[in-house]
Amino acid sequence: MKLAFLLARMAARGFVAAVAMTVPSLAQDTDAVKIGLLASLSGPLAAGGEQIRQGVELCLNERNFVLAGRKVELHVGDTAGQPAQARTKTQELVERAGVDVLFGPVAAFEALAIDDYIRKAEIPILSNGGAEDLTQRRANPWFIRAVGTSAQPNHPLGDYAAKTLGYKRVITIADDFAFGHEVVGGFQRTFEDAGGTVVAKLWPPLNTADYGTYIAQIPSDVDAVYIGFAGGNGLKFLQQFNEYGLKGTVPVLATMTAVDEAILKNMGDEAIDVISSGWYSAASDNAQNRAFVAASRAKFGVDPGYHSVGSYTACLLLEQALKATEGKADDKEKLRAALRSASLSASPRGAIKLDEYGNPIQDVLIRKVEKDADGRLVNAVVQTYPAVSQFWSYPPAEFLANPVYSRDFPPLKSTGN
Template identity: 45%
Template sequence: MPIPAIAQNAPLKIGVLTVKTGFLAAGGIHCEEGITTFLRDRNYTLAGRKIEMVVADSGGNPAGAKTKAVELVEREKVSMIMGPFAAFEHLAIVDYLAQHKIPTFGYAGAEDVTQRKANPYVVRTSNSAAQCMYPAADYAFKEMGKKRAVALADDFAFGYEQVGGFQRLFEDLGGRVVKKLWSPGNTPDYTPFISQVQDCDVLALGLTGANPIRFVKQFRELGFSQPIVGGSTIADDTIMKGFGDEAVGMISSIPYSLDIDTPENKAFLASIRKYYGNDVAVGLYSAAFYVNGMILEAALQKSGGKLDNPDQFIKDVKAVKLEKTPRGPISFDEYGNITFTNYVRKAEKVGGKIVNKIVKTYPNTSQFWTYDPKKFLANPVYSRDYPPLKT
């Protein structure tokens, strides 16, 4: 039966499930700023269809994410969802969203969302937890010449999976992770953990939120000199103003950098600053959600602005290939995870400020790195104990 014209012409409701309270709030708010900037640039109209955005605050915890997901689906009747922010949130709602056939642009890094437990209604448009740690490991071993690493990360799924990816590649290249340390998500004093960073020539860091700022300051104040490398959260451009000279030389690996010198990135930065002011903090969070809008627009252009068939919509999303975005080229693999250019940066002091400068790019970075996907998926998901430490 054809859909009534009134339904086709009604605004398309999209849900944005993000964090606006708690220790992850800053990143979640930046995500909202990114998609809002894109929609404002398009006058809230994509492929001829008016867009209505409904934002829900998950609170940064699994129970809150589940409650808000149910509200978006059953009360707000959204046609698709962007989010949630954190891995432990997405794991709590992924089955519910799949059961209701809600197309989801996942942000959280939980590996299995697009790996062993991939479902047909989820694509990840940010990066998997380990995806940025492969270039970090490659750079640490090949460019920095490091051989022995201690890893320290937040004591939850995202931290485990970051460290797992780093360890796997670093050791496959010939290095060794000699110790793995796990700190609570909002640790005020890292001294007990820092004291265990011994017998290594590099520290692989997997902290999130404001934790890297506290950690790096304490690490250097206690006299530790090992270079620091890490993934997408240790030195996002949004938190760089919190660092001092202690961060100089820190290496971060990430799918977006403020200093990407392209017309697309310059246009994005001009737009977000127009709407939120020149002092707005801009980094991966807002850039990823801005590109979410580009992906949504490309998929809706194929369907004539309709999203009444979730299966066809997700098929259209997975077929999206964009050469020109603020992040650089993006596409999707057969499991629904984004493939992108990854940027390795070094923190430098410029004009009295600590900023990131790109030192190497890794085009076409996959969630499987260069491993065979079928062999990769035959192994367990990265965890606290996998891969195990070599003794």
């Protein structure tokens, strides 16, 4: 009954769904370009998965499911935020649905779990996963990042915290998995390079319900706490941070997902004044973004965020690539090359071009949570770092000679650990 309801809902929205890939009787257009969407529509990362679905839906509906003159089918696989399931759904989309290109998944660990299969199957993927090494030391030629690396927007935030805010001492608290390690690594490296000190790094598990023991470890003499959370963990932490009486006493810096628009709509005053960095804000004032936000509010009643604009961007890049191949998607190598060469002179995120590793070079925004005139919480843009590379200002060869950001790298300059 639940499966039937889900399929009916997706069919009503124009989708050809490949949920669990157990519906071979669904009519398919053999001449259509087939997109496989990997989205965590259940489990702890479901908010991001729903956003991915919304972004693709907005893009395709605007174009009546036609890109570069070709009809499009969308096949959806629910990864449930689980690496093993992400791999299974990837195989089903490629081998049973016969998709031409993949979008998604949400999490860095999901992207890492399917990396070897993508290489072997030689299937292009426009990913929302930030796993750094897929466009760095272990660059996958079939992997194009539709968003940015996990650390990419956090390099500017570390620089901003030290040079503009004048912070000297910061403690970090982040989810204990690849994404958390990488966002902290980016922030820590530039903050310390600018003369700041990270006094400690705390690593709560991804499924932490009570952050009290971590909040209790925040020293009274720090200038700020930096949080690196995904999913709903930013909401839980900020609520408990407020309950412990630290709001207004210790400023909060954050990676973009901790106060992403998908979560911000559920937050209250505990989020006000949080400063974050990211390559997108629904409050960005450009024509493409104003239209995108209006469409999202009209269709879904929410502001778009990290994952919805990521999959929307993936759709725009695919459209550019299909124009370059005259709508042909069956030659995977030509499609891969066209995707790698795709660029956007304008988008909700501004201009985007890909570096030689398949990662966007893009503006990074410093954002501050405020209430707008309608009382809606928004990430107001306070500063823009233009055309930021995944390598920040470091020479790529020097950057790649170091290990990927992890729990232990870079070590703290204050303690060596």
